[in-house]
Amino acid sequence: xxxxxxxxxxxxxxxxxxxxxxxxxxxxxxxxxxxxxxxxxxxxxxxxxxxxxxxxxxxxxxxxxxxxxxxxxxxxxxxxxxxxxxxxxxxxxxxxxxxxxxxxxxxxxxxxxxxxxxxxxxxxxxxxxxxxxxxxxxxxxxxxxxxxxxxxxxxxxxxxxx
Numbered sequence: 001x002x003x004x005x006x007x008x009x010x011x012x013x014x015x016x017x018x019x020x021x022x023x024x025x026x027x028x029x030x031x032x033x034x035x036x037x038x039x040x041x042x043x044x045x046x047x048x049x050x051x052x053x054x055x056x057x058x059x060x061x062x063x064x065x066x067x068x069x070x071x072x073x074x075x076x077x078x079x080x081x082x083x084x085x086x087x088x089x090x091x092x093x094x095x096x097x098x099x100x101x102x103x104x105x106x107x108x109x110x111x112x113x114x115x116x117x118x119x120x121x122x123x124x125x126x127x128x129x130x131x132x133x134x135x136x137x138x139x140x141x142x143x144x145x146x147x148x149x150x151x152x153x154x155x156x157x158x159x160x161x162x
Contacts, residue, residue, distance in 0.1 A: 003041055011041045032061040032070055036077060043081055052081045072101040072110065079117060088125045095121060108145035112138045 003011035015038035022030035039054035055077045062070035079094035099114040115138035123131035 003044070008041055008045050012038065012045070015041055028061050028065055029067065029070075032058045032065070032067070032074075035061070036070075036074060039077065039081075043077075043084070048081055048085050052078065055081060068101055068105055069107070069110075072098045072105070072107075072114075075101070076114060076117060079121075083117075083121060083124075088121050091121045092118065108141050108148070112142040112145060115141060 002008075002014060015034055019031065019034035019038060022034050035054045035058035039051045039058065042054060043051035055074055059071060059074035059078065062074055075094045075098035079091045079098060082088075082090035082094060095114060095118040099111065099118060102110045102114050115134045119131045119134035119138065122128075122134060
């Protein structure tokens with residue numbers, strides 16, 4: 001909430017507190033999540049090197065835990081850091097690996113988001129045709145996900161949705 005309200009110092013402090021508590025508990029999955037959240041706040045504050053380090057630490061923990069969805073998220077976030085730093089090659093590499101993992105997992109919604117990020121990088125480096133192809137694929141994927149979600153909601157009684 002603090003981050004969404006633009007209170008980045010408060011958000012950073014709360015995420016630091018969360019990280020310290022999770023470290024004290026030895027909760028590796030929670031530590032990875034807190035590192036990710038803190039890194040996103042730090043990135044918004046303009047501290048790109050610190051954000052990259054926090055995301056790298058989160059990625060290492062998620063790999064260790066075998067958390068494929070978390071790995072994809074960390075890779076995507078590292079792509080975001082590289083992109084704002086102007087390193088299109090690194091951003092592309094991170095986004096492509098994130099996309100591959102998300103495809104493996106069959107996560108259409110996040111595949112669509114990864115395609116958008118990759119399309120943005122391609123556009124920024126002047127690869128407009130490649131960007132258009134990626135963005136069109138993203139739209140197709142998003143429509144497919146939304147259609148399947150609407151179908152499941154109509155015809156099932158499950159309480160949770162991916």
